[in-house]
Amino acid sequence: MDMVNLKIDGFDITVPKNTTILEAAKKLNIDIPTLCFMKGINEPGSCRVCVVEVEGWRGLHPACATKVFEGIVVKTASSAVREARKNILELIMANHNRECLSCPRNLKCELQTLCNDNGIDTIPYEGKVDKGCLDTSGPIVRDPNKCVLCGRCVSVCSKIQDVSAIDFAFRGANMTVTTAYEEGLASQECINCGQCIKICPVGALQERDDTEKVWKALENPDLHVVVQTAPAVRVALGEEFGFAPGTNVEGKMVAALRRLGFDKVFDTNFSADLTIIEEGNELINRIQNGGKLPLITSCSPGWIKYCEHNYHDFIENLSSCKSPQQMFGAIAKSYYPTKADVDPRKVFVVSVMPCTAKKYEADREEMSVDGLKDIDAVITTRELAKMIRQAGIKFEELEDSKQDSILGTYSGAGTIFGNTGGVMEAALRTVADKLTGKSLDCIEYTAVRGLDGIKEATVNVAGMEIKVAVANGTGNASKLLDKIRAGEANYHFIEVMGCEGGCINGGGQPIIKDKSTTDDVKAARIKGLYNIDVSCEKRKSHENPKIQKLYAEYLGEAGGHKAHKLLHTHYTAR
Numbered sequence: 001m002d003m004v005n006l007k008i009d010g011f012d013i014t015v016p017k018n019t020t021i022l023e024a025a026k027k028l029n030i031d032i033p034t035l036c037f038m039k040g041i042n043e044p045g046s047c048r049v050c051v052v053e054v055e056g057w058r059g060l061h062p063a064c065a066t067k068v069f070e071g072i073v074v075k076t077a078s079s080a081v082r083e084a085r086k087n088i089l090e091l092i093m094a095n096h097n098r099e100c101l102s103c104p105r106n107l108k109c110e111l112q113t114l115c116n117d118n119g120i121d122t123i124p125y126e127g128k129v130d131k132g133c134l135d136t137s138g139p140i141v142r143d144p145n146k147c148v149l150c151g152r153c154v155s156v157c158s159k160i161q162d163v164s165a166i167d168f169a170f171r172g173a174n175m176t177v178t179t180a181y182e183e184g185l186a187s188q189e190c191i192n193c194g195q196c197i198k199i200c201p202v203g204a205l206q207e208r209d210d211t212e213k214v215w216k217a218l219e220n221p222d223l224h225v226v227v228q229t230a231p232a233v234r235v236a237l238g239e240e241f242g243f244a245p246g247t248n249v250e251g252k253m254v255a256a257l258r259r260l261g262f263d264k265v266f267d268t269n270f271s272a273d274l275t276i277i278e279e280g281n282e283l284i285n286r287i288q289n290g291g292k293l294p295l296i297t298s299c300s301p302g303w304i305k306y307c308e309h310n311y312h313d314f315i316e317n318l319s320s321c322k323s324p325q326q327m328f329g330a331i332a333k334s335y336y337p338t339k340a341d342v343d344p345r346k347v348f349v350v351s352v353m354p355c356t357a358k359k360y361e362a363d364r365e366e367m368s369v370d371g372l373k374d375i376d377a378v379i380t381t382r383e384l385a386k387m388i389r390q391a392g393i394k395f396e397e398l399e400d401s402k403q404d405s406i407l408g409t410y411s412g413a414g415t416i417f418g419n420t421g422g423v424m425e426a427a428l429r430t431v432a433d434k435l436t437g438k439s440l441d442c443i444e445y446t447a448v449r450g451l452d453g454i455k456e457a458t459v460n461v462a463g464m465e466i467k468v469a470v471a472n473g474t475g476n477a478s479k480l481l482d483k484i485r486a487g488e489a490n491y492h493f494i495e496v497m498g499c500e501g502g503c504i505n506g507g508g509q510p511i512i513k514d515k516s517t518t519d520d521v522k523a524a525r526i527k528g529l530y531n532i533d534v535s536c537e538k539r540k541s542h543e544n545p546k547i548q549k550l551y552a553e554y555l556g557e558a559g560g561h562k563a564h565k566l567l568h569t570h571y572t573a574r
C-alpha cells in the first residue's frame with residue numbers, strides 16, 4: 001500500500017494514500033468538526049464547517065473532501081481557520097429557527113454543540129427563517145425552518161433506503177429540502193422508516209409526538225391501559241440514561257412502565273412468538289401445497305409500504321401475517337379481556353417501538369377487528385425516555401421488575417426478532433422442528449446473522465433443501481427482488497427489514513451522538529439481544545407455554561378461522 005507522510009498541527013503522521021485530511025487528523029486524535037459529512041452516505045463537501053489551512057495553498061479547504069499527499073502541512077485550528085469556522089456557523093444560524101429550548105433536539109443537536117464549541121454567542125447576520133410550513137401530515141414531522149441543508153436526509157433516503165421521498169429544490173437563499181410538489185410527506189412514497197430523523201444533525205426531522213395521547217389514557221379511570229415493548233427497545237433505552245449501547249435494561253424498563261401507571265406491562269416478544277407460529281405454518285403450507293414462493297416476511301411496516309409502492313408483482317409473496325405489534329393488539333382486545341374480565345372496548349393498547357413506521361402501521365385501516373383498532377397509541381424508544389424523565393423517575397436506580405402474565409412470557413426466538421436475520425432464525429427454529437417432528441438441538445443459524453446487506457443460506461430440513469435470504473434494509477431488498485425478477489435467484493423464504501440492522505437501528509431508537517460509531521452501536525445492540533436469547537429457558541417460539549395455552553384455550557389451529565380473523569391481513573398496491 002502506498003503511504004504518505006504529512007504533518008498536522010505540528011505532529012507527524014504516515015497514512016495510506018487517498019486518506020482525507022479528516023481521517024488522518026482522527027488518527028492523531030484531532031477531531032475536526034463536521035456537519036454535512038457522513039462517511040459513505042453523504043460526502044458533498046458543502047457545509048465547509050471542516051475547513052483547514054494547507055501550507056502553500058490559497059484559501060481554506062474542506063478536510064472531509066481533501067486527500068493528503070506527501071509532505072503536506074495542515075493546520076486545523078489556526079486563527080484563520082477558527083474565524084472562518086465561526087463565520088460559517090453564524091451564517092448557518094442566521095437561516096436557522098433558533099427556538100432551541102423548545103426543540104426536541106435541544107442538548108442533542110450537532111449544530112448547537114458546534115456553536116457552543118466555537119464560541120458563537122451572537123448572530124450578526126439577518127437570515128431567512130420562513131422557508132416553509134411545518135409538515136405534520138404523517139408520523140415524520142419536517143420543519144424546513146430548522147433545516148441546515150446538509151443533505152444527509154436526502155442521501156440516506158435515496159442511497160440507503162432507495163426511496164427518494166425528499167430532495168433539494170430551488171436555488172440560493174430559497175434552497176430547501178422538500179417533497180415532490182411540496183406536498184406533505186404522508187402523500188409521498190415515504191415509508192416512514194425515520195432513518196432521516198436519526199441522521200439529521202438538528203431538529204428539522206422528528207417523529208410525531210404521541211406522548212400526550214398516552215398520558216391522557218393513563219389519566220382516564222375508565223380505560224384499562226396495557227403496554228407492549230418491542231424486543232429492540234430494551235437494548236437501546238438505557239442509552240438515554242447513560243448505559244452503554246446494548247445493555248439489557250428490560251427489568252428497569254418494566255419497572256418504569258409500572259411507575260408511569262400502566263395497568264399491565266406486557267411484551268411484544270410474546271407476539272413475536274405468535275407471529276412465528278402463524279408465519280411458520282404459512283411457509284410449510286406454501287411449500288407443501290404449491291403456494292406462492294418465496295414467502296416474504298411482513299413484520300416491518302416500512303418494508304411493506306416500500307413493496308406496496310415499488311414491487312406490486314411481489315405483493316402476493318408477502319406473508320399475510322400481521323406484524324407482532326398488531327398481533328399483540330388483536331389478542332389484547334380479544335383473548336386477554338376474557339381472562340382479565342375487562343370490557344374489550346375499554347382496553348387501550350400502547351406500543352413502545354424502536355420504529356417510527358409502527359405509528360403508520362397502527363393507523364392503517366385494515367388493522368382492526370370488529371371495529372376495534374388493534375393499537376391505540378405508538379410511542380418510540382425516545383418518547384418513552386421522555387415520559388420517564390417527565391415523570392421524574394430515576395431510571396438508573398429502579399429495581400428490576402417482571403412483565404405481567406399472560407401476554408408477557410417469551411422465548412429467545414421472540415427476542416432476536418429485533419435484529420436483521422432474527423425473524424428468519426426464529427422461523428427456522430420452529431419450521432425445522434415441525435417438519436422433522438423432533439425437538440432439534442442445533443438451533444443457531446449463524447449464516448443469517450450479522451450486518452451484511454444480503455445474507456443467503458440453504459438449510460437442510462427433513463431431507464428438504466430450504467433456500468433462504470435476508471435483506472438488510474429496503475435498499476438491499478430492492479437489489480434482491482430485482483435479481484429474482486431477472487430469474488437470477490430463487491428462494492423459499494425471504495426476510496426483509498426496512499432499516500439496516502433491523503429494529504435495533506429503527507428510526508425511533510436513541511440518536512447515536514458520535515456518528516462514526518454507528519456500526520459499533522448496532523453490533524452492541526444486536527449482541528444484547530443474542531445474550532437474552534441464550535439466557536432464555538425456551539428458545540423456540542412453539543415452546544412458549546403461554547403461546548401453547550393461547551392456541552389450546554382460544555385460537556385453536558395455527559392458520560385456523562379465528563387466527564385468520566385476528567392475526568392476518570392484506571396489502572394494497574399503491
Ligand code: FES
Pocket residue numbers: 033034035036037044045046047048049050051062063064065
Ligand atoms: Fe466537510 Fe461539511 S463536513 S464540508
